[in-house]
Amino acid sequence: MTTRPPVEYAVAVDRYLTAAALGTASRRIYRIALDTWAWALADRPAPAGPERRRARPPVLPLALLDHPDAATRLRSAVTHRTAVTDPRTLNRELSTLRAAIAWWRTQGWIRTDPTAGLRPLPLPETGGTTPLTPDELHTVLTRRAPLREQALWHLLHESGATIETALALDTDDLDLPGRRTHPSAPPVHWRAGTARLLPLLLAGRTTGPLFLTDRRAPATTPAADRCPHTGRARLSYRRAAELFTTHHPGLTLARLRPAHH
Structure with a gap:
């Protein structure tokens, strides 16, 4: 029997994490990352610091990823978080979202990839980091x-x-x-x-x-x-x-x- 497509983003996250067969620690890290992008898709700033782990992400439909504004919202979130988030962390979270989106598209649950235009940030240990003044x-x-x-x-x-x-x-x-x-x-x-x-x-x-x-x-x-x-x-x-x-x-x-x- 074919599994019905999930309506909510959070349910799609659960199904992806289950299918990915991750360890407990990795699953927790992936979930935090995917929950963070839920705030961006809802066009709301994600909580920072310890509050980020405790806050309940907004409830939103998975179909929002197919909305024409989804790519713009994610791009704005990346721009905002670049000022407050380490590049390695942000790149890892972008990679997590891309992997989830790729799997959801394979399932036929969404059609587009709103992360397609997002490029990884330069990494801090490649010699391009400016020391503190x-x-x-x-x-x-x-x-x-x-x-x-x-x-x-x-x-x-x-x-x-x-x-x-x-x-x-x-x-x-x-x-x-x-x-x-x-x-x-x-x-x-x-x-x-x-x-x-x-x-x-x-x-x-x-x-x-x-x-x-x-x-x-x-x-x-x-x-x-x-x-x-x-x-x-x-x-x-x-x-x-x-x-x-x-x-x-x-x-x-x-x-x-x-x-x-």
Whole structure:
């Protein structure tokens, strides 16, 4: 028996995620991305920061994707979010929407692809990122923010390490007295600001990821990405970038790296 086409966008999202056979963590990330585009299709600004995860997206028909204005609405949303969202995150969310639309079109549920004219944004680690100005950097490193964010921001600026390298560090990679990583880990060196914050961030932890999420890790999280002391997961690039732009709208995390790296 042929499955009847869904009327609501949210139902189409559910069916796509089920057909995609994703893991629990990936399904959650895909859903957040697709829910975010629902706000754009409804011509309403998406909530930012933690509110984005808790807000209920607007109810809208899947057929809205075939409306002549759909491409314009998505383009406007991309333009708006470029100022407050890390390019990697935005590109990943665009890719998620494109994949869902392609599957929905294969099912015959919609006819057009309103993302066809949207190009991926330049990635921050390709050498084209402009470092923060001295005034911007001073604001970032002195403004009140949670310890985890301050430690990460100081480490990225002082070490010049890529975001991926910093987030991949484990607590036992660190040589705190030497202000560097051990020889067995990727070479990362830091200065006084990071040296002051890292012992506070560790708080007695001796193994597991250095930078952790706020919540306990899902059961499907690999052991290498879960803290054995707290049960929390390794902080992702996507979440780290989102937190940065929440505290500093208009800036991106990759700009913390100094110009000579």
